[in-house]
Each structure stands twice: as C-alpha cells, then as structure tokens.
Amino acid sequence: MVKKNIICVLVSAFIMLFLPWCAVAFIKGDGGMAVCFLLFFTINPIASIVIGIVSGRNIRTSWFLPVLPAVLFLFGTWIFFDIREPAFIPYAVVYLLLGYTAMLVSVFVVNRKINV
Secondary structure, three states: OHHHHHHHHHHHHHHHHHHHHHHHHHOOHHHHHHHHHHHHHHHHHHHHHHHHHHHHHHHHHOOOOOOOHHHHHHHHHHHHOOOOOOOHHHHHHHHHHHHHHHHHHHHHHHHHHHHO
C-alpha cells in the first residue's frame, strides 16, 4: 500500500504543480488561459476523484491522500499565478470535497462487496 501512496503523491505533485508551471512557462496569451481552464475544470477534479477512490481502498493508511491535491493546488497556483490570491481557495475546497466524497463512496463499495 505504501507504493500506491507514493504513486498518488507523485501524481498529485505532477498534476497540481508541474502542469500549471508548464501552462505558465510554455503557453502564452489566450492559449495559456484555455489550458488553465482545462486544468481547473477537468484534469484537477478527475485527479482528485481518482486519488479519492484509490485512498478509499485502504482508508487506514491512505486517509490523507485526498488532502494532497487540494493543498498542492493552492501552493501551485499561489506560486505560479499570484501569491495568496483568495480566488483559488474555493477550487481547493471543491477538490478536497471531491476527493473525500470519492473516498467515502469507495469505502462503501468495498465494504458492500465484502459483506455480500
């Protein structure tokens, strides 16, 4: 399970830190804004949900994983866009809620399969 946790941490860091840096560094103008919208509304929520599902399979050792995308998202956006911009906090809260909701659903499904 430690291997899955490390993979989730690396995936979170890649998606929440490296991809925004790439958007800022390599894509200029309106293209950069389009990539940011794609990140904020598609890639980041999907990553939060997938990490929540993975963490729900063993909640005792992976309960902290849904927090990582939200925290790393805030660090990434505050570093690459604007330091302490409060407009990014609701996005992080939504990613956190998506991750923990997916984790709870995953726990429910795993427990239901065991009991059936």
